[in-house]
Amino acid sequence: MTKQRSKTPITIFDVAALAGVSRGTVDRVVYKRGRVSQKTIDKVQKAISQLGYTANPNASSLALKREYTFACLIPEFRPGEYWEKIFDGFRDGVKALSHYNIKLDFHLYDQTDTESYRRCSDEILRTRPMGVITNAVFKEEVVAFAQRLEEAGIPYAFVDNKIDDLDYLLYYGVDPYKSGALGAFLLTTRCEVQDIALIRLIRDRKHKADPNAPRRHGFLDYIEETFPQCRIHTLFIHPEQPDQAYATLEHFFREHPEVKHLAMTNSRIFLIDDYLSRNPDPERIVVGFDDLDRNLASLSNGHIEYLVTRHIPLQSFQALTAFAECVIKGTKPQRRNNYVHMDILHRRNLDNY
Amino acid sequence: MTKQRSKTPITIFDVAALAGVSRGTVDRVVYKRGRVSQKTIDKVQKAISQLGYTANPNASSLALKREYTFACLIPEFRPGEYWEKIFDGFRDGVKALSHYNIKLDFHLYDQTDTESYRRCSDEILRTRPMGVITNAVFKEEVVAFAQRLEEAGIPYAFVDNKIDDLDYLLYYGVDPYKSGALGAFLLTTRCEVQDIALIRLIRDRKHKADPNAPRRHGFLDYIEETFPQCRIHTLFIHPEQPDQAYATLEHFFREHPEVKHLAMTNSRIFLIDDYLSRNPDPERIVVGFDDLDRNLASLSNGHIEYLVTRHIPLQSFQALTAFAECVIKGTKPQRRNNYVHMDILHRRNLDNY
DNA sequence: TGCAAGAGCGTGCACGCGCACGCTTATGAT
DNA sequence: ATCATAAGCGTGCGCGTGCACGCTCTTGCA
Numbered sequence: 146m147t148k149q150r151s152k153t154p155i156t157i158f159d160v161a162a163l164a165g166v167s168r169g170t171v172d173r174v175v176y177k178r179g180r181v182s183q184k185t186i187d188k189v190q191k192a193i194s195q196l197g198y199t200a201n202p203n204a205s206s207l208a209l210k211r212e213y214t215f216a217c218l219i220p221e222f223r224p225g226e227y228w229e230k231i232f233d234g235f236r237d238g239v240k241a242l243s244h245y246n247i248k249l250d251f252h253l254y255d256q257t258d259t260e261s262y263r264r265c266s267d268e269i270l271r272t273r274p275m276g277v278i279t280n281a282v283f284k285e286e287v288v289a290f291a292q293r294l295e296e297a298g299i300p301y302a303f304v305d306n307k308i309d310d311l312d313y314l315l316y317y318g319v320d321p322y323k324s325g326a327l328g329a330f331l332l333t334t335r336c337e338v339q340d341i342a343l344i345r346l347i348r349d350r351k352h353k354a355d356p357n358a359p360r361r362h363g364f365l366d367y368i369e370e371t372f373p374q375c376r377i378h379t380l381f382i383h384p385e386q387p388d389q390a391y392a393t394l395e396h397f398f399r400e401h402p403e404v405k406h407l408a409m410t411n412s413r414i415f416l417i418d419d420y421l422s423r424n425p426d427p428e429r430i431v432v433g434f435d436d437l438d439r440n441l442a443s444l445s446n447g448h449i450e451y452l453v454t455r456h457i458p459l460q461s462f463q464a465l466t467a468f469a470e471c472v473i474k475g476t477k478p479q480r481r482n483n484y485v486h487m488d489i490l491h492r493r494n495l496d497n498y
Numbered sequence: 499m500t501k502q503r504s505k506t507p508i509t510i511f512d513v514a515a516l517a518g519v520s521r522g523t524v525d526r527v528v529y530k531r532g533r534v535s536q537k538t539i540d541k542v543q544k545a546i547s548q549l550g551y552t553a554n555p556n557a558s559s560l561a562l563k564r565e566y567t568f569a570c571l572i573p574e575f576r577p578g579e580y581w582e583k584i585f586d587g588f589r590d591g592v593k594a595l596s597h598y599n600i601k602l603d604f605h606l607y608d609q610t611d612t613e614s615y616r617r618c619s620d621e622i623l624r625t626r627p628m629g630v631i632t633n634a635v636f637k638e639e640v641v642a643f644a645q646r647l648e649e650a651g652i653p654y655a656f657v658d659n660k661i662d663d664l665d666y667l668l669y670y671g672v673d674p675y676k677s678g679a680l681g682a683f684l685l686t687t688r689c690e691v692q693d694i695a696l697i698r699l700i701r702d703r704k705h706k707a708d709p710n711a712p713r714r715h716g717f718l719d720y721i722e723e724t725f726p727q728c729r730i731h732t733l734f735i736h737p738e739q740p741d742q743a744y745a746t747l748e749h750f751f752r753e754h755p756e757v758k759h760l761a762m763t764n765s766r767i768f769l770i771d772d773y774l775s776r777n778p779d780p781e782r783i784v785v786g787f788d789d790l791d792r793n794l795a796s797l798s799n800g801h802i803e804y805l806v807t808r809h810i811p812l813q814s815f816q817a818l819t820a821f822a823e824c825v826i827k828g829t830k831p832q833r834r835n836n837y838v839h840m841d842i843l844h845r846r847n848l849d850n851y
Numbered sequence: 852t853g854c855a856a857g858a859g860c861g862t863g864c865a866c867g868c869g870c871a872c873g874c875t876t877a878t879g880a881t
Numbered sequence: 882a883t884c885a886t887a888a889g890c891g892t893g894c895g896c897g898t899g900c901a902c903g904c905t906c907t908t909g910c911a
Contacts, residue, residue, distance in 0.1 A: 156897055167861045180859060202596060203556040204897035207866045240595070243555065320849070328844045334687055348583075405895065486851045489842040493680045494806075496673070498839045509867055520891045525869065533889060557867035560896045 164192040175200070210245040212246040213473055215465075216269040218262075218279035221253035225438045227412055227457070231283045234461030235278075236368075241462070242469055249465070250274065259283045266290040270297060277301040278464060281308045282356060302468040304461050306356055314471060317464035319455045320484040324434065325363025325410055327487055331407050331451040332432040333372060340376045341368065341406040342355065342397065344417060347383045360434065361410040380403060384413060392479075394420045407431045414441035414449060421448040422460075436490060436498065445495050452490040460485050508549045517545040528553070565599040566826055568818075569622045571632035572616075572657075574606035578791045580765055580810070584657065587814030588631075594815070596821055602818070603627065613634045613849040619643040623650060629825040630654040631817060634661045635709060655821040657791045659709055660835075667824060668831040671837060672808045672818035677787065677840050678716025678763055684742050684842065685759050685785040686725060686805040693729045694721065694759040695750065697770060700736045713787065714763040731757060731788050737766060760784045767802060768792035789843060789851070798848050805843040 161171045164305050167183060173181050174189040181189075192198075217235055222228035232251070239249050252269055255261040262283055269277060270293060277294060281303055283289045289312045294301050303316045332341065343364070348355070368375055382390035394417060398404065409417070414433025421431065421443070433440055435452040443449045463483070468491050471478050490498065514524045515823065519538060526534050534542075538590040544553075567730055570588055571667055577579035585604070592602050605622055607612040615636055622630060623646060630647060634640045634656055644664045647654050656669045685694065696717070700725040701708070733750050735743035747770060751757065759782050762770070767786025774796070776782065796802045816836070824831050 157899080168898085169861055169900085170859085174858085176899085178900095180860060200562070200899095201897050203560045204866090205552070205899075206556045207560060207868090207896090208865080208898035208900085258870080323846070323849070327844075330844075330846055373615065404756040405526070484850050486849070487847040489844065489847060490684075491680075493683055494842060496676070496839070497837050511867085521868085522870085522891055523889085527889085529869085531870095535889060538889080552868050553869095557896090558869075560866090560898090561868040561870080562896080 148300060155198050155202070157198070159196055160189065160192045160198045161404070163196065164188045175460075200374050204247055206243070209246060213469065214248045214250065214272070214274045215469060215472075216250045216252060216272065216274040217264055217465075218252045218254065218269060218277060220256040220280070220282070222373045226438055227435060230436075230457040231461040234458030234463075235465050238460065238462045238469075241466055245469065245473060247469060256282065259286050262290075263284045266293070270294070270299075273297070274299065276314075276468060278304060278468060280327070282306070284308060287311075300468075300472055302464060304464045307482075315464070315468060315478040315481050315483065316482045317366045317460050317467070319460070319487055321359035322363035322366075324453050324455075324485075324487050325360035325365075326367040327363075327489070328360075328408060328410065328432050328434060328451070328453045329364045329367035329371075331453065331489065332408055332430060333368070335430055339406060340378060340401070340404045341408065342378045342380060342401075342404050344394075344407070344409045345381050345382045346411055346413065353461060357411045364408065364410050382416065384416060387416070387419060391420050392414060395424070399403075405429050409433050412437060412440070414452070415443050418443040418448055420448070436471030436488075441490075441495065444490060446491055447492060450491065454488050454490060455485045456488060504553040509554070510551070512549055513542065513545045513551045516549065517541045527532050535694050558601055559596070562599060565601060566822065567601045567603065567625070567627045568822060569603045569605060569625065569627040569630045570818075570827075571605045571607065571618055571622060571630065573609040573633070573635070578780065580788060580790055583789075583810035584814040587811030591815045591818030591822075594819055597827060600821065602820060609635065612639050615639045615643075619646070623647070623652075626650070627668075629821060631657060631821060633658045637657070637661060640664075652826055653821075655817060657817045666834075668817070668821060668834050668836065670813050670820070670836045672813070672840055672844050673837045674710075675710035675719075676837075677718035677806050677808075678713035679720040680716075680840055680842070681713075681763065681785050681787060681804070681806045682717045682720035682724075684806065685761050685783060686721070686728075686785055692759060693731060693754070693757045694761065695731045695733060695754075695757050697747075697760070697762045698732060698734050698836060699764055699766065700734045710764045715762050717761065731747065735769065737769060738804075740769070740772060743769060744773050748777070751777070758782050762786050765790060765793070767805070768796050771801055775799070789841075794843075794848065794851070797845055800845060803844065807841050807843060808838045809841060 149387050157171050161168045164171065164185075164358055166189060170181055170185060171189055174186050175193070185190060192222050219231060220228050222232065235249060235251075239247050250269075250272065252265040254265045263286055266286070277299060279287070279290070279301065287308055288311065291301060291308075291313070295312060300314045302314050303318070304319045305320070307313060307316045307318065320430070343361075365377065372471070378397070378401065380393055382393050405426070407429060408431070412435035414431070415437060418439070430450045431449045433443070434455065436452060440449070440452055444452050463485070466477055467483070500772065502816075504761075509566065510521050510524050515811055517524065517538075519542060523538060524542050524546075526532070527539050528546070532536050559562045572584060573581050575585065588602060588604075592600050603625065605618040607618045616639055619639070630652060632640070632643070640661055641664065644654060644661075644666070648665060653667045655667050656671070658671045659674070660666060660669045660671065697713075721730060731750070731754065733746055735746050758779070760770075760782060761784070765788035767784070768790060771792070783807070784802045785794070786802055789805060789810065793802070793805055797805050802829045816838070818832055820836070
């Protein structure tokens with residue numbers, strides 16, 4: 146049995162010949178540029194569908210001097226951080242879209258500074274890109290930016306997180322509520338469930354919506370529904386002060402040696418790696434989120450049991466390719482909200498991730 | 499802060515101008531076609547590296563009438579079966595390689611018939627493809643085929659499974675031993691571990707190596723090492739006779755009501771879905787392998803707890819793209835054995851898989 | 852009837868590349 | 882000195898598109 150990929154050497158010439166017109170006319174029909182009689186349009190369209198003609202993307206991109214400019218507004222990052230992986234996904238997306246001539250301008254803002262977000266958005270508006278991809282951290286500023294984009298007729302998309310009542314073209318990200326619930330499930334999958342310690346971060350940033358709230362709610366709701374008798378202790382540590390964090394944890398666990406379940410619903414579980422390695426406890430189960438390199442290290446050395454994540458670069462890769470495709474072709478996306486698959490990572494399936 | 503993708507409008511003209519020669523000469527240097535003096539070669543190469551010139555892949559593929567023919571030899575399949583997903587991955591791979599002009603001939607053999615494998619391999623040798631991708635089921639026949647390919651100077655790659663001592667160019671697949679161990683881990687992650695029922699298939703095919711043996715060994719070794727007191731009951735069911743399978747299971751579990759752990763190390767856990775749905779038991783935990791559509795259904799309706807799998811189309815996609823790249827460019831792959839990531843699937847992370 | 856305007860359509864060129872062809876100059880044999 | 886040979890190099894063409902330009906023929910208005 147032999148199947149063969151139908152090689153498609155169908156060119157615009159074939160269509161033109163079948164329709165009894167010239168290439169130029171076919172071209173005008175395909176791109177709806179007018180200046181063609183209705184009768185001819187019908188003939189051409191019939192020929193196109195009959196032959197199954199699609200423009201050779203290589204030749205298109207070669208002929209088009211035109212380049213599509215998109216802008217991307219995301220937080221700045223240091224190597225190994227979360228947003229670097231998003232960045233990588235975008236870069237790969239540009240490559241994958243090589244048949245278009247795509248230019249993606251990156252504008253990186255300071256997550257602790259709403260003013261920097263505003264400056265970047267001004268800059269983007271000035272360059273008049275065909276579309277903008279951003280994430281939604283500072284609620285107020287994002288809404289303002291979105292309105293100005295709409296006035297300018299520039300479509301935009303969200304990655305990672307979104308603001309529901311805006312008119313974005315599409316969104317790619319994980320369902321944070323469900324991911325929280327999944328984390329809670331994995332945390333409590335072993336044996337008798339006892340009390341849980343949930344570690345949160347002290348955030349000193351004003352005006353900033355808590356981006357982890359939906360995930361935390363998913364986590365808490367799952368526990369409450371499934372194990373109503375279970376008590377949850379919330380402790381706060383400071384992300385930039387490891388010593389203080391260490392002290393907080395040590396103090397808590399001296400007081401509550403019976404607490405064996407430990408989770409953080411933000412992406413920085415690696416912050417407690419130091420505590421875990423210096424205070425080993427075979428009965429303890431730790432669950433975190435997001436596959437930062439340092440989190441993966443904690444997973445592989447056994448300090449963490451499970452990590453709930455999604456393939457981060459894939460998320461931004463898909464967002465860009467889908468968004469660019471829609472904007473360039475002027476079509477609507479198949480789905481507006483695209484929730485990507487959540488991966489369960491464990492020491493045992495960590496290789497080659 | 500603004501980063502910009504360095505647009506690369508560097509053409510062969512630019513290189514030629516800088517080196518003070520013509521396009522044709524640059525071309526001869528790039529493709530090592532000779533007929534150029536050493537002095538000129540040096541000048542051109544210097545210019546190339548100075549400008550960072552790379553051929554525009556779109557223009558290349560447009561200019562090349564040449565098409566690269568590859569052959570793919572895998573088992574035939576019905577819709578929804580395992581090999582259909584492999585097939586889909588290959589098809590997407592061809593698309594992704596659109597800058598080359600790749601033709602992939604599919605040859606599908608009958609898994610129950612070694613003779614059909616031999617017929618297909620003859621056919622492939624006759625068409626003299628640039629490379630061959632296949633899986634390794636019939637050991638003897640695959641070895642014979644590989645030898646003839648080597649004599650003909652045709653490189654080959656394995657997907658899904660391999661034969662270690664052959665000189666294949668590369669392999670993409672999961673590490674079956676580790677995946678078995680992961681399945682065993684997930685099966686026993688809950689509470690007190692009791693006896694385990696391992697369900698196997700009656701295979702009536704002669705001459706055929708058992709492709710699931712490594713996975714099963716991984717599974718068994720994990721249990722033996724971690725829970726030496728645990729007993730494993732092996733039962734055999736026939737894949738084509740659901741009634742008989744049902745009866746076998748019912749009989750076994752009537753005799754052994756204490757067995758709550760259940761696993762199949764082949765890909766057909768869906769075969770016992772019927773039994774599970776008609777004999778519900780909230781304490782039972784079932785683990786299977788591979789994300790066939792029917793397996794996913796069993797997972798989402800709660801009959802199965804975990805499914806260990808890899809993203810099947812991704813595996814064949816990567817195999818093809820990597821293989822084609824190496825063969826066309828005549829380079830060695832970065833890694834010869836590529837073990838893809840194993841996914842843990844659960845009802846709670848099934849959406850959007 | 853004459854003529855401008857515009858609808859409807861065909862053609863030429865450029866995009867960057869691979870490759871066949873053919874041109875010029877050096878080399879060596881006669 | 883003459884001429885065949887080949888080394889070393891430049892040029893033209895075509896790949897399939899997108900688009901500007903310009904041609905023909907109809908239409909409407911003076």
